[in-house]
Amino acid sequence: MLFCLIVMGIAVFSFSGHARAQGAQSVIDCAIQSGPCTKSFADGTLTLDITPRPVRAMHDLTFTVTFSGVKPASDLVIDLSMPGMPMGPNRVVLKRAGDNTYQGTGVIVRCPSGRRTWKATVAVPDKGSAEFVFDVVY
Amino acid sequence: MSSTEVVFLAFFSSGFTVGFGHCVGMCGPIAVSLSLGLRQGKVLIPHLLYHAGRITTYALLGAVVGLTGSFTGVTSRIVGIQKGVMIFAGVLIILMGLAMVGWIPLGRIFTDSFRPIGFFSKAFRKLNAAPSREAYYPAGVVLGLLPCGPVYTALVAAARAGMESGEPLQGMFTGLWLMIGFGLGTVPALLLVGRITSVRWLTRRELLYRISSILMIALGVYFIVKALLF
Numbered sequence: 539m540l541f542c543l544i545v546m547g548i549a550v551f552s553f554s555g556h557a558r559a560q561g562a563q564s565v566i567d568c569a570i571q572s573g574p575c576t577k578s579f580a581d582g583t584l585t586l587d588i589t590p591r592p593v594r595a596m597h598d599l600t601f602t603v604t605f606s607g608v609k610p611a612s613d614l615v616i617d618l619s620m621p622g623m624p625m626g627p628n629r630v631v632l633k634r635a636g637d638n639t640y641q642g643t644g645v646i647v648r649c650p651s652g653r654r655t656w657k658a659t660v661a662v663p664d665k666g667s668a669e670f671v672f673d674v675v676y
Numbered sequence: 677m678s679s680t681e682v683v684f685l686a687f688f689s690s691g692f693t694v695g696f697g698h699c700v701g702m703c704g705p706i707a708v709s710l711s712l713g714l715r716q717g718k719v720l721i722p723h724l725l726y727h728a729g730r731i732t733t734y735a736l737l738g739a740v741v742g743l744t745g746s747f748t749g750v751t752s753r754i755v756g757i758q759k760g761v762m763i764f765a766g767v768l769i770i771l772m773g774l775a776m777v778g779w780i781p782l783g784r785i786f787t788d789s790f791r792p793i794g795f796f797s798k799a800f801r802k803l804n805a806a807p808s809r810e811a812y813y814p815a816g817v818v819l820g821l822l823p824c825g826p827v828y829t830a831l832v833a834a835a836r837a838g839m840e841s842g843e844p845l846q847g848m849f850t851g852l853w854l855m856i857g858f859g860l861g862t863v864p865a866l867l868l869v870g871r872i873t874s875v876r877w878l879t880r881r882e883l884l885y886r887i888s889s890i891l892m893i894a895l896g897v898y899f900i901v902k903a904l905l906f
Contacts, residue, residue, distance in 0.1 A: 596828070598748050624697035626690045626829035645747055647828035650762065650902050651702070 565621065566655060570672040574604075577668045582607020584668045586616075586658060592675040595648040601630050603660055605638045610662050614640045617659040620649060621671065646674050680850075683837060684857040687830060691861020694826040700865050705895040706765055706819060707870040709772040710812065722812040723870045729816020731859030734827065735852045741831050742838025742851020750835075751828065758823040759903050765819055766899030773892030823906060830858040 568575035574587035585604040593599060601616055618628040630644030646656055654673050661667045710726055711719060741750050774780040834854045838847030 596748060596751055620825070624694050624826070626694050626826040626833075627686075628829045628832060645828075645832045647825050647832065648823070648906075649825040650823045650906055651825075652902065652905060 566671050566673060568670040568672040570670070571675065574602075575670050575672070577670070579605070579662075579668050580608045580665050584608065584660060584662075586660060586668075586670050588658075593646070593672070595646050595654070595674045595676055597645065599644055599646065601632060601642050601644055601658070602635075603632055603640045608662070608665060609638075610640070610665060612663050614642075614663075615661045616642070616644070617661060618644065618646055619657050619659070620653060621655060621657055623649065623651070623653060625649065648676060652676075680853070684854060687833070687854045687857035688861040690826075690830060691858040692864065693861075695862040695865030698826050699824075699862050700869055702824065703822070703866060704869045705769050705892065705899070706822075707866045709769045709892065710815070711870045718809075719871060722809045723867055725809060725812040726816040726819075727859070727863045727866065729813040729818075730820035731816075731856055731863075732813075733817050733820025734830075734855040734859040737827075737831055738834045738851035738853075738855025738858075739848045740851070741835035742841070742854075743844050743848035745835055745839030745844075745847060747828075747832045747835040751831070754821065755823075755906075758821055759906055761818060761821045762823060762903035762906065763900050765822060766896045766903060768896070769899060770893050770896030773889040773896060776889040776892065777886050779889070826862075827858075830855060834858075 568586070570586075570588050570593050571591060574585050576583050576585040578584075583606045585606070587602040587604070589600050589602070590597075603614055603616070613634065614632040616630040616632060618630065619625060625647065628644070628647065630642045632640035632642035635641040654676060656672060656674055658670045658672070659667050660670070707723070710723065737750065741747050744750060771780070834851040837854055838851040841847045841850045
């Protein structure tokens with residue numbers, strides 16, 4: 539019985555990848571394929587842009603964060619994760635590239651399950667963080 | 677503890693975490709397939725050899741991305757191979773599922789009455805035979821190329837670590853070392869799955885065998901479909 543349950547559990551976990559991806563799509567709040575996404579942050583706004591477009595998995599990407607009304611004290615980190623699926627830590631370090639602009643390069647990896655929804659958590663030291671959920675292109 | 681050791685431990689713990697959270701679901705069927713081809717009490721060594729093969733591939737990929745400092749430059753060149761490996765894995769799982777209940781003329785490979793006839797049967801028998809346990813190492817080397825999100829993520833980090841090390845040769849060893857750490861971290865979860873599903877008392881439980889074999893076949897088909905869409 540234990541064996542059967544294990545095999546069934548593995549099967550359900552494997553097969554449910556697409557279904558969970560469908561569920562995750564409901565929380566997408568950033569149309570990154572169309573352009574930059576902006577969110578209220580601290581006393582101002584934070585804008586995330588990923589180029590080149592279309593934003594593809596397994597390609598070198600440039601991540602740009604622009605602030606308005608906020609002055610970060612140091613470099614930023616973007617934590618890339620897949621909602622509902624542990625993919626290991628994938629962090630992009632963004633260095634100052636202008637008065638209010640930070641930039642860094644990274645890769646969004648491809649999951650063979652077919653899921654394409656990713657979350658970028660922009661962590662700003664001493665200021666908090668902002669999350670952007672978006673789809674990538676395979 | 678040096679910074680290299682800290683990063684190695686970070687890779688190991690990353691592998692350990694995704695092992696239980698990701699690999700069991702995505703690569704568990706392969707571990708189950710490998711277990712089903714073995715007799716009770718003779719599971720550990722073949723599985724360790726399989727994981728050693730898998731880690732060898734991770735280490736080599738880590739060395740290459742560490743040397744070049746580029747993740748996409750390497751993965752874009754092996755995507756076709758990965759597709760083929762995924763189809764191979766799917767076929768392997770289907771064959772094991774079919775053979776579990778004797779639906780293909782391989783005989784009941786998991787019972788003592790198994791008498792191989794024909795090419796495929798002999799091949800399975802060879803895989804099962806004690807002197808051929810070494811076959812699990814090359815199987816691990818090949819299946820280590822399976823496309824896998826957490827492995828990609830680890831390779832991205834290994835490429836970055838390699839690039840930051842300054843010297844290409846140093847980068848190569850950094851990438852190799854870190855991917856060994858990641859691979860070792862994934863072993864406990866898959867070893868556990870392989871151990872639990874390798875039990876002899878199942879051989880007389882016909883219904884469980886049939887249900888499990890159907891699930892295995894479905895999983896194999898799922899692997900192949902995903903490979904074709906990859």
